[in-house]
Amino acid sequence: MQYPEPIAKLIDSYSKLPGVGAKTASRLAFYTLTMDPEDVKNFADSLSTVKDSITFCEICGNITSKDENPCAICMDSSRDRSTVLVLQNPKDVMAMEQTQEYHGLYHVLNGVISPSAGTGPEDINLPALIRRLSKDDEIKEVIVGTNANTDGEATAMYIARLVKPANIKVTRLASGLAVGSDIDYADQLTLIKSIEGRNEL
Amino acid sequence: MQYPEPIAKLIDSYSKLPGVGAKTASRLAFYTLTMDPEDVKNFADSLSTVKDSITFCEICGNITSKDENPCAICMDSSRDRSTVLVLQNPKDVMAMEQTQEYHGLYHVLNGVISPSAGTGPEDINLPALIRRLSKDDEIKEVIVGTNANTDGEATAMYIARLVKPANIKVTRLASGLAVGSDIDYADQLTLIKSIEGRNEL
Numbered sequence: 001m002q003y004p005e006p007i008a009k010l011i012d013s014y015s016k017l018p019g020v021g022a023k024t025a026s027r028l029a030f031y032t033l034t035m036d037p038e039d040v041k042n043f044a045d046s047l048s049t050v051k052d053s054i055t056f057c058e059i060c061g062n063i064t065s066k067d068e069n070p071c072a073i074c075m076d077s078s079r080d081r082s083t084v085l086v087l088q089n090p091k092d093v094m095a096m097e098q099t100q101e102y103h104g105l106y107h108v109l110n111g112v113i114s115p116s117a118g119t120g121p122e123d124i125n126l127p128a129l130i131r132r133l134s135k136d137d138e139i140k141e142v143i144v145g146t147n148a149n150t151d152g153e154a155t156a157m158y159i160a161r162l163v164k165p166a167n168i169k170v171t172r173l174a175s176g177l178a179v180g181s182d183i184d185y186a187d188q189l190t191l192i193k194s195i196e197g198r199n200e201l
Numbered sequence: 202m203q204y205p206e207p208i209a210k211l212i213d214s215y216s217k218l219p220g221v222g223a224k225t226a227s228r229l230a231f232y233t234l235t236m237d238p239e240d241v242k243n244f245a246d247s248l249s250t251v252k253d254s255i256t257f258c259e260i261c262g263n264i265t266s267k268d269e270n271p272c273a274i275c276m277d278s279s280r281d282r283s284t285v286l287v288l289q290n291p292k293d294v295m296a297m298e299q300t301q302e303y304h305g306l307y308h309v310l311n312g313v314i315s316p317s318a319g320t321g322p323e324d325i326n327l328p329a330l331i332r333r334l335s336k337d338d339e340i341k342e343v344i345v346g347t348n349a350n351t352d353g354e355a356t357a358m359y360i361a362r363l364v365k366p367a368n369i370k371v372t373r374l375a376s377g378l379a380v381g382s383d384i385d386y387a388d389q390l391t392l393i394k395s396i397e398g399r400n401e402l
Contacts, residue, residue, distance in 0.1 A: 003264070003291075003295065004254075004255060004264060004265055004266040004269070005266060006247065006250055006251045006254040006255055006266065007251060007255055007264065009243065009247045009251075010244075010247040010248065010251050012243075012247075013240070013243055013244035013247050013248075014244075016236070016240055016244070017229055017232065018228070018229070018232050019225075024220075026292060026295075027219070027292075028218055028219070029251070030290070030291070030292065031218065031219050032248065032251060032252075033251065033252065033255060033264075035217070037252055039214070039217055040248055040249075040251075040252055041249070042210065042214055043211075043214035043215075043217070043248055044245045044246075044248035044249040045245075046207065046210045046211040046213075046214050047211065047214075047233065047241055047244055047245035047248065048241075048242070048245040049207055050207045050208060050210075050211050050230070050233060050234065050241075051233075051234065051238055051241055053205075053207040054205060054207055054208055054234060063204070063205060063208065063234075064205055065205040065206060065207065068205070089231070090204075090231070091227060091228075091231065094204065094227075
């Protein structure tokens, strides 16, 4: 026996999502049957339109609506145009914006250099950063905010090597203890970073 | 800063699914952007049509396509029409069918009697079972296959009390050790059930 076709198809679609196996997919499909019809309709509409209405900002590479390109941040004249924070993906931009402490511009790589995954500098939004820096004289500092792991560090070093000759300051987000964390739970590499980067009180 | 509207809406839709929080919802939404367009289209189509094309079988209460009611199992003349296995939901039917060992009919309650959740006998597909048994003289045995927990047991007792006076045999799926399990990992109630239901070799 098979599930009726409409539900079998929906289970199949759910199971294409990352982290969703066969059991979860059928649980989600049956839950969908019990959902508010309006919510299901909105869900279907969002799926139908999202790919066609989202694009990447022609300046910074962040996601933006097709009818707002360059994106809102790139077009915001109140922001500090001398600093560019380089991040791996749009979710990182969101995290930074939520702090309300950074007021410069962004550049989103939409990936990271990873020899093990076969991702080179040309496969991410890095050539656009170099072009951007060569054209835009206002930019005085590039802050590299790639993740604090091997690939992120390697990408940071690569960017530093490319950008420094253009007489632009290159900095890296600080590594160290997460605020609120216990020292005896921190891993050794984080502790070493926190000693190396210690600040005077 | 907010995500662009199309993606914010999709995140909102994903977060309405059970077990999907804000972080997972945005991960799924960004993953959707990278999916094959054909897959996303099929996903949206399935969502749009599933609610309108699925209904409950007028005899057994299992899910079925709108254009196949009564369902395939109820209409299958090769099945043993003297036995009805009462299950909590359509997924249980699928699990039973996959064993290929049960050839009788089903009755799906689409729920369970649960005083703590305020679900009474009238809130599940139980009145239909009683009507079905009173009309259909072929049925000689009702096997109660509700889950082996408090609500499932209570529902089984309730069904037994209702059905027995009609001179129909009422049985319950066996409780005991799961095949392949270790005795020292089994819980006490399961061990008690396995002693009570011991079989002669």
